[in-house]
Amino acid sequence: MPHLIGPVVPAGTLSGTPQPALPTGDGLVLRPWRPEDAPAVHTAFQDPLLHQWHARRAGSVEEAAEWIEEWREVWQGERAAQWAVADAETDRLLGRVGLRAIELGEGVAELAYWTTAAARGRGVAVRATAALTRWAFDEIGFHRLELMHATANQASCRVAHKAGFALEGTKRSAVLHPDGWHDMHLHARVRGD
Template sequence: MPYLIRPVIAEGSLSRTPQPTLPTGDGLLLRPWDLGDAPAVHLAFQDPVMHQWHARAADSEEEVRGWIAEWQRAWEQERSLQWAVADAADDRLLGRVALREVVLDEGVAEVAYWTTAAARGRGVAARATRALAHWALDEIGFQRLELLHAVTNEASCRVAGKTGFALEGTKRRAVLHPDGWHDMHLHARVRGD
């Protein structure tokens, strides 16, 4: 049965090219992950703040190398697009930004991010999210980007606000964290915002 609408983004339009490096224009680079990032990611996940907002723990650098290999393969499968956020001057890892739950036919994805403890309070998550949203909406042609965070995660709510993601509502008891079920704020940006 034929569809009455065409895909917003054609399958293969991302995977047929190498994953790009995206400069933020203000000292950060969003770059593809490298297996050499494993020690820094492992260290980042030893931070108790990461345990508060993430369901995963990193028990070893070997485990993290598996994550990175998975993130690299995900680009080829166009289901999740993951970047390391690095300092443009010295390539020091400052965090991660990603488009998860990618649905090319509808041009929709979910933005996710984290920062290292040393990078917090410097606007890294907002700068990286802004650059990623520009690339996704303005260059690639995504129609809608969603951003979810626990209602009690005030820092993530500030990032959403600073980057133009409008609060659309609250998803009740939507995500299980280590301390129980969390209500989640749903923010979104659409092309043209």
């Protein structure tokens, strides 16, 4: 049965080019992950705050290296796109930002991020989210980006609001965390917001 509407973003839009580095213009760069980032990722995931809001733990540098390899491979499959957030001058890892649950045909993806303990309170997540959002809308042609966080995660709620993601509602008992089921805030931005 033929489709009445063509894809919002054609297949191959991501995988047809190398993953770009995205400067934020204010001291950060979103860059593709590299194998040598594994020790910094492992260190970041020793932070109890990351354990509170994430379902995964990096038990070793080797496990972090496996994650990085996964993050590097998803670009070609156009299922997700992951970037390291680094200081533009020193290349010090400050966090991660990415698009997951990518649906090119519908022009929709979910934006997610984390920051290292040392980067918190410096606007890193907001700046990285804003840069990735601009690229996703202006360069790739996504129509809608969603962002979810546990309702108890007030810092992520502030990031979402500062990055222009409107709160659309609460998904009850939507995500299982190590301490049980969490209600999740659903924020979104639509191209043109």
